[in-house]
Amino acid sequence: MKVFLAGASGxxxxxxxWQLISKGHSVIGLVRSQDSENAVRAAGGKPRYADLFDADSLARAADGCDTIMHAATAIPTKQKPSPSDWAMNDRIRREGTRCLTEAAAKTGAKTYLQQSIVWVARPKDESPFD
Ligand SMILES: NC(=O)c1ccc[n+]([C@@H]2O[C@H](COP(=O)([O-])OP(=O)(O)OC[C@H]3O[C@@H](n4cnc5c(N)ncnc54)[C@H](OP(=O)(O)O)[C@@H]3O)[C@@H](O)[C@H]2O)c1
Structure with a gap:
């Protein structure tokens, strides 16, 4: 596979x-700074600059890729984030996802994969979670 990965430096x-490269696939990683470029190279990927909120720039960066993956995030690192601290993360999930799926359609990629998360939890008294 030739994979275009948003969030490749995370x-x-x-x-x-690293896991894709070790299995013989190639990875183009979306980057936006020298630091993220270095991180992608260190993991074995090829860095490429593009704007996560611009489907055309993503399509150019992902040209020739058969798979597009979304692992970008901006989850706030504060202990008690306010709702506004989540704004960029929300934008990445909504607008970034839309732009990446548009780019997948423009480039003719066969597969689109999106990271997710599942939490399994139960209060100590075993009541249902509110
Ligand atoms: N880490 C885990 O154990 C884990 C477990 C389950 C699910 N997940 C999910 O996986 C996703 C990634 O988590 P992570 O822990 O890898 O996060 P992370 O280490 O904070 O990495 C975030 C990545 O997103 C990129 N990014 C942030 N803002 C961007 C923007 N505006 N445009 C383009 N790229 C941007 C960052 O690039 P820069 O280097 O340029 O900042 C970085 O590559 C999250 O949605 C999380 O919920 C993570």
Whole structure:
């Protein structure tokens, strides 16, 4: 596979890159700074600059890729984030996802994969979660 990966420099993205490369696939990682470029290279991927909120720039960066993956995030790192601290993360999930799926359609990629998360939890008294 030739994979275009948004969030390639992150905790998840670096591991996805390394695992794909170790299985013989190639990875183009979306980057937006020298630091993220270095992180993608160190994991074995090829960095490419594009704007997550611009489907045309993503399509150019992902040209020739058969798979597009979304592992970008901006989850606030504060202990008690306010609703506004989540704004960029919300934008990445809504607008970034839309732009990446548009780019997948423009490039003719066969597969689109999106990271997710599942929490399993129960209060101590075993009542249902509100
Ligand atoms: N880490 C885990 O154990 C884990 C487990 C389950 C699910 N997940 C999910 O996986 C996703 C990634 O988590 P993570 O821990 O890998 O996050 P992370 O380490 O914070 O990485 C975030 C990635 O998103 C990129 N990014 C942030 N803002 C961007 C923007 N405006 N445009 C383009 N790229 C942007 C970052 O690039 P820069 O380097 O340029 O900032 C970085 O590559 C999250 O949605 C999380 O819920 C993670």
């Amino acid at each position: 905790v998840l993205g670096r591991r996805i890159t």
